[in-house]
Amino acid sequence: MRFKPRGVSGDSTRIDPIHRRSRILRRFLAANSELLELMADLETDLNHLEPGESHIRQPILRLLEGSLLLAENLNLLTRDRHKALYDAQRTIEKEVRGYLSAAAPSADRPLVIPLDKASSGKVRDVGGKAARLGELRVVMSEIVPPGFVISTSAYRLFLERNNLHEQIRGLLKDLSFITERDLFRERTATVRSLVEASPVPREVAEAIANGIMQFPLPWPSHWAVRSSAVGEDGRLSFAGQFDSFLNVPRDELQDAYRKVIASRYADRAVLYRLAGGFTEVDTPMAVLFMPMLDAQSAGVLYTRDPADESADLMLINSVHGLADQLVQGRALADIFVASRSQPWKVVDQQLATRPKMLTTTVEDGGDRTAPSESCDGPSLCGEDLRLLVEIGLKIERRFGRPQDIEWVLTKEGRLMVVQARPLRTEHRPVHGGQSVEVRNALMEGGVTIFPGRTVGPAYVARTSEQLAEAPERAILVVEDATPEIGAAVPFLAGLISERGNPGGHAATLAREFGVPSLFGVEGAIDLLQTGQVLSIDATHRKVFEGALWPEVEERVEVRMRRARTGESVGPLHDWLLTLNLTDPLSVSFRASKCRSVHDIIRFAHEKVVAAVFDLGDEAVTRGQKAVRLDSKVPLGLTVMDLGGAFPKTDKPRRSLTPEEIDSRPFQALWRGIADPAVSWAGRSRVSVSGFASVMVKSVTDPYGSIRQLGERNYLIVSPEYLNLNARLAYHFAMVDAFVCEVPENNYVNFRFRGGAASAERRDLRARFLAEVLLNSKFGVNRRGDLVTGWLRRHSRNESEEGLALLGRLMACARQLDMLMDNKGALDRCVERFLEGNYQEFA
Amino acid sequence: MNGSLQIMLVDDEPIVGKRLKPALAKYGLEVEVFEDGPGALRRLREKEFDIVVTDVRMEDVDGMQVLEYVLANSKRTKVIIITGYATVEVAREALVKGAFDFIAKPFKPDDLRAVIDRAAKALGHPGIRKSDD
Structure with missing residues (x-):
């Protein structure tokens, strides 16, 4: 992807204004799409890589360059009406470049750090566990054993030397634990074996040796090797999520180091990061080495x-x-x-x-x-x-x-x-001195791990497989509270275990996520049954049958929602990807309010489209300005003619029927949209991006308000060209096509990214689109929930067929969320659609 | 782990092997002695030893090369490095390459026995005792 800063001014002024406009617009839209793709990539990269790395630097610089180009094009089109955009862009660029240059390349950081020198100021180098211990060692050296830390820089070096970054990302990409458990396990196992098969780089091996050699002779022969992740012991404790190895002979320390690193990709660790909203960059791994204590x-x-x-x-x-x-x-x-x-x-x-x-x-x-x-x-x-x-x-x-x-x-x-x-403790006063429940408890006793009341269906898990199937909002009943339950904990309503210690990892997790929990409840696994609705009063150690406190269920819901929403992943994310200008009708939708590259792209797009419409008024004196599309399929579309697509009339008209629009690609697309087999009937107001529950604001949508139903969505046409753009915050549906008799010139581009659903459902939707397109001659690229499909240089007929398919897809895909909730349903939907059986989508 | 431990001893000073072999045999260890690196490497191609004790400074093939060869071919084998001159570089190198331990010349057979005993235990062996005990 390259952005050639070719300004509009380079074009000859003699060119027909209609063509000029069309060309500017097409170029703008292409650049716009490319930037959106860059952002989608970067979103993943920011999660995996450190800002100092070149993998991240390059796309960021391209994004900065691209946003400047958009600002230029916009100002050329509007005769400098949005000059404030330059200032906004400059400010952002300055901040970003400053941040990038401050992010020291990891090569400059030490690979080994004695525990005495590890302190909270070095937490990014030594991880949470080592930083706290290091701090204690300085003030209470008599009670904290000495040791050394192999830093997060060593971790990065290890990944880099063995080319593991890309491989790991590839393997963990688009993984869904919900729909593909086996695949998930297979992939994490592959990552672990990759890590364990990778040699420890010479520098890291030397760092370990140097660490050992700081001890007086004879060097300790056996060591404890513990994970110390950044982020560990912080907001969430990562209790038990990474492995520690005890009694490791000195000559096996490199192996143990590798194993600790590999444990970062244990199923439960990966799930835990997902559940806690942690990103890969937040949690690089340092490893703490301490001589074994007898x-x-x-x-x-x-x-x-x-x-x-x-x-x-x-x-x-x-x-x-x-x-x-x-x-x-x-x-x-x-x-x-x-x-x-x-x-x-x-x-x-x-x-x-x-x-x-x-x-x-x-x-x-x-x-x-x-x-x-x-x-x-x-x-x-x-x-x-x-x-x-x-x-x-x-x-x-x-x-x-x-x-x-x-x-x-x-x-x-x-x-x-x-x-x-x-320590996570619960400060809230225990309600009442005694349990107010008069009804007889089903079970009593055990140890309170996290107090409070909860209501939910019991789920008894006797095996790891059953544990992995534990549904959200359930009260999990297990025999033993092992760290394996970690992945399930954030989404549980409650937890009952027959065994397990209040000092164990599982207990720590339960407290962390505020899950009312009882341990040591003997006989629970036999007495309680899956599906049985329970009410637990963990404070008073009582388990009742039935739903006693409906208001409590709501609290469970809120907690789970919180567990799901991640937080900002840092300043780069804020300056590049966060969208602040969400509402084009708002007074703050102004160039000077652009705080991120995403804002600039959003703003420029809105204004360029508007400008093209205005230019249309200036240039085409007798032509039509934007008109409403009048049809039985109520899409709420505003159509604009780039020249030659609207019927010539003496009197300007407010609306046109689809049949009146002289545009090959539009007619083809419309054939699909209006296909009698796909029913739009009964839907009084359907958004154009019908694909898209994108119109619906979701709780997981970080982009805030989006264009409302009924607002204008733009369709731009000429006899051979079509651009349909339902652009909604970061979520958008776009069809861009050029169709003529010369196959060499023909293309159909389709791009979709949708929010307003859980990550799982977005993923399923994206897969549905990708699979249908792949089976219909389209080239397809899917990154996360961004799906891009294209036909290039196909004959006129084939291109039109492709457009018709997109039309039908728009009609059908809107019901997808209701139809699909697992992989099986996904396959069925794809099959039905390809057979031409659209009943199910109606 | 049962059976006698298989030990390789490599030192280019013949006297070392002559003295140590009988001393270690008393503990029920099967010891093969080599006086040059190439000879040791040839033997290592044929047989996996439990413990390899090698002098670090030798002509042709030095102890570090023996160490590397052993660990590349048998991860479980424990390698003990004999150093005539204990320098930081040698020590670091041996640690980096994964040597089990060092022993500095001059040493008594009993010192070596103690190191071998530790290596044996790290291998899951109950440890070595005099065979006539």
Whole structure:
């Protein structure tokens, strides 16, 4: 794609004004389309790449150049009526270029950073986990073990050297977990094996070696290798979403590094990012290396009771040996509840019986599970408990909020902290001192993980497959709260588990997404049945049958909507892709209000089309200005003649019938639109982009208000040319065609991008269009939900057939959302359409 | 893991092999000694060893090349590097290339036994004991 800054002024002034206009317009529309395509690409790129990378720089510069060209063309057409657009463009360009030059190429950043030097200021280099730990190590070096971080720059280098960026993007592109679970799993597995098969670049291997060599001799022989993603432990915790490896021998550290990186593409991690609205750029991966501690016991400390922040209590989970079984939710822990304030005491304790522990005895070669006689007693005793509470309070003071701390008690009796992150707690007062429900509870008991009430149908999942099928808004009932449920959590109404620890990852996720949850509800999986409507009062640990609190369902809905909407992905997105000028009728639809390249494109398009109409008035003295299209198919179209398409009349007319328009491509398109087999009947007002529930504003539409039903949609015609443009914010339907007797000159272009539906449905719609077009001689390109189809150099007949097909497609595609909700339905719709059976779409 | 551990020992000073082989055999280890890199590489093509102990400085083929060859062909094999002069560069290189450990000359047979014991355990082997124990 190239934008040649050929101004309109280059054209000879002697040229027939009609042709001149037509040429300007066609060129403008072509550039406009290309820019929109660039933006669609960039939208994906901004999610995957760092701004410093050339993959992103090039299209951005082209976008800036292209927007300037649009501004120029517009001003040439309007005799500088929109000069303010230059200023707006200049401001945006300056900001963008400034940002790009400040984004240091990742090559300049260090690959290895000692934990002592990792602090929150370096979070983009070292990730969340390492940054917090690094900060603690500076102030409390005696309780935080030393270590080193292989930075996010190393991660990028790893991807770059192995050419993984493109491959990963290709594999994850357009993936839908809902409609193609197997394919989804297959693809993420492919990504992981790609990563694991890629050599660690020499520089990264050296960085790991240098990290080890910062330790005094003899270098530690066994290490803990943990993920530390950017964004991790921040807004969302990513609890348990990435793998950590313990007891890794020194000579296998490179392998472990690769495995941690690969875990970034575990199914649940990818889903979690999707659900949390995270983008790939938000979450590059750093990896933290720490020598293994010889653990006597380990566990998790919550400096507040997550279920009731106001209580003056700390919660301590503890197991013999390492804590990984505990956080995976697979081992039962001893639970201690301790008072936070003096005089310090354990107010409650619950000892678990455990058959096994994960030994860490380095001399034993590490990673084996072996029974140990020391398992019999409690895993933590008085003095250590007291020390732990003190440490917890100290760390909490340091970070200024309650903490979720992973700790280790070494065999030498030293308490060490290996992770600290903000604890999600629920501050709201528990409604009433006691449950007001008089009706008998179906089940009672368990541990409150996240309090509150919820209502929904039960969904009992006994296997991973069933878990993957968990529907939105369900109350998930499982035997064990493993991190595997992470992907489902954001969309759940509630969660009941027979097992699982309050300190586990699943619990963290439930709190994060505010899902009322009970763990330790024995017998739930057998007693509760899929489909049974339940009401849970997690605060009072009661499960009722039936829908007790209808107002609660609404709250669930709001929460889920929030989980789905992502946030702005940064300043580049704001300056390039965000559309602020959404309403052409608004007073703020002005050149000076353009804040992004997208605004400039939108504004210029609107004004160029208007200008061409005005020019039409000037140039064609006896011709028609824009007229309404009068037909039984109520499309609300305003038609403009580029010259020769309207009947010659003495008196200007306000409307024309389709038959009166002398335009080959239009007649062909109309043949499809008005095909008796496709029914438009009964629809009093149908938008021209009928394709398009684009007319309907959706909750997921980030572009705000769009052109309303009944506003003008433009159709521009000449005897051989047609441009139908229903341009709605970022969502648009466009047909652009030139049809004459010379095949060499003929083309039909079609472009569609639609919003107003969930990502899943947009995806299905795009696929439907793509498949129908592909099966109808069209060349097709689909990027996300942008579908481009074209016929080039086809005979007049074939081109007209193509246009007729587009017409029928417009009529049918509008019902698609109602018809398709899965891949099977998609295939059926494509088949029906191609057979010429349009009944279903009526 | 059962069976005796298969050890390759590569050092171009003949005395090293002569002293170490019997000392290690006492622990039930099967040790093959090579006095040059090319000879060791030829043997490595035929047989997979559990542990390879190699001097770093040798004529023709040095210890790093042996290390690279071993790990390229058998990821599970543990390689222990003998260095006559412990420099930072050698150490870094060995770490980068994935050596299991180092041992600096001069060392006692018992020092090497301890390193081999660690490598054996990393392989999932219960560890080495004197065969007459």
